[in-house]
Amino acid sequence: METAVIADERGRVTLGKDVADKYGKKFAMVKMPREIVLIPIPDDPLKSLQEEGKKIPAHMSVKDMKRIALEEA
Numbered sequence: 278m279e280t281a282v283i284a285d286e287r288g289r290v291t292l293g294k295d296v297a298d299k300y301g302k303k304f305a306m307v308k309m310p311r312e313i314v315l316i317p318i319p320d321d322p323l324k325s326l327q328e329e330g331k332k333i334p335a336h337m338s339v340k341d342m343k344r345i346a347l348e349e350a
Contacts, residue, residue, distance in 0.1 A: 303320075
């Protein structure tokens with residue numbers, strides 16, 4: 278969903294309560310040549326990473342994970 282936002286005189290942008298409720302209040306800002314991208318940072322990044330790791334099949338090797346990551350990049 279796209280929403281137009283306007284920066285105030287100090288360069289601040291308000292994302293809104295619905296965005297904060299869904300994604301949190303802390304973001305990494307990635308500057309691209311023609312855009313910026315906000316990536317939510319979890320309150321507990323280590324816990325979030327551990328939860329994602331549990332989704333990986335136990336039989337999958339690091340080599341397989343690297344191959345999949347390169348294919349999806």
